[in-house]
Amino acid sequence: MNLVVNTPIKDNVLEEVKVGDIVYLNGVLVTARDAAHERLLKHGFKLPITLKFLPIFHAGPIVKKTNDSWSIVSIGPTTSMRMESLEYDFIERTGIKMIIGKGGMGSRTAEACKKFKAVHAIFPGGCAVVAAERVKRVLGVEWLDLGVPEALWILEVENFGPLIVSIDTNGNNMFDERIKSINSKKFDMLKNLDRELSSKL
């Protein structure tokens, strides 16, 4: 299923969305990665903006400043799994409805997605210029003292995608299945390794 989602994301919009569906986003998207998660959850800072009903993007852009206005040069997803240990609490505290990143996330995040009716979706990694084209404007930036990659970049996006849903609001997790499949293939191929190597190496 292909779906266009507008922000703020109303509570029931995502409930129909299943793992493997493709979402395109219109509205406001905020970047938040390692340091922003830690600053909120470990160092006790108050968020400078409200993220309730918004999507966040695990990403650190390349930006350009002309006079007083910022623009996005290149912005692709970063590895979501780095935020796994903090994402449950981040979802609970902020009320975000969507997490966009690269690769999968783990069982704690899936649990939070189920409980708080949020989803995780991936944007194909490295396709950062395509993504930058879908950013219409930089609405603002907060926590810039963390450095350009780690700051909260508040973006207006149009038709932002394709975003492939990897965790849905029922807690189904596409990458759980992927990891199980990869590990079972690895297990099988290591079984007869001794015999195989004696003939080849």
Added chain:
Amino acid sequence: MDALVRLLSNFIRTVAIRLPDDVLSALKELSSKESSYWGKAVYSLMFDNINLALEKGVPVCQDTGVLMFFIDVGTNFPYVNKLYDALKVATIKATEEVPLRPNVVEPFDEKNTGNNVGTRLPWIEWNIVPEADYVEITLYLAGGGTSLTGNAKVLPPASGFKGVIEFVLDVVSSYGLNACPPFLLGVGIGATVETAALLSKRALLRPIGSINPNPKAASLERILYEKVCGLEIGPQGLGGSTTVLGVNVEYSARHPATLAVGVSTGCWAHRRGVIKIKSDLTYELPLYKGVVL
């Protein structure tokens, strides 16, 4: 020195925005082989992205990495004394002008330096070429996602190549999903943990499709290639038959008591470029046919 800095910063720009010829043709070949639904969709977006980056003259990926220079410098290269400073200044200049993402964080201050220069960064590896009057510089922009895969371990020699293969597959099956596949897999074998790790990174600098001249090392490359493909990680980890751009093994002799193994991956946007600069500052770009800096 100004001319050298300009040349180097233009070279950095080229590496950030344009994939080298060997990587492009390998990606084209892989995309023609991939039959999975998601795989094909991902390749199509990758090529859109590659073309758009060139058209707009901006970095192909937002993560322009930490800069790593691997240098073969002739002892008679007239700028040998200035080269270190020129590389640093060119890095700062390119960061501002391309622009690159400022990626250098001082670990004890938790501070991003903002210009891609910091303690021991950019990373520079030097080789001396006696009597030569040129310098050959390989630049690798090592992105974060694909660098997270990096791992190395010293095995007891009794583990043998079985232990090596198990270690590599453990690393790839745990982290490969996030390394922006199809990735290039580099494996280093050596005497100590850091030499194996460095050789695994050097393995990523070799041309795609090249084969180790030692027949047994080549055989290990083939075995690992088949096995990693067999995991069916697929483009962006979504499943499929194409998982790697290639598997390169580099090695040194080892200690009788150690068998060290290192693993590095290079994401699909494998930004590894080479420039050969002669004594009169004319240059060749063997991996970028038709490109003028």
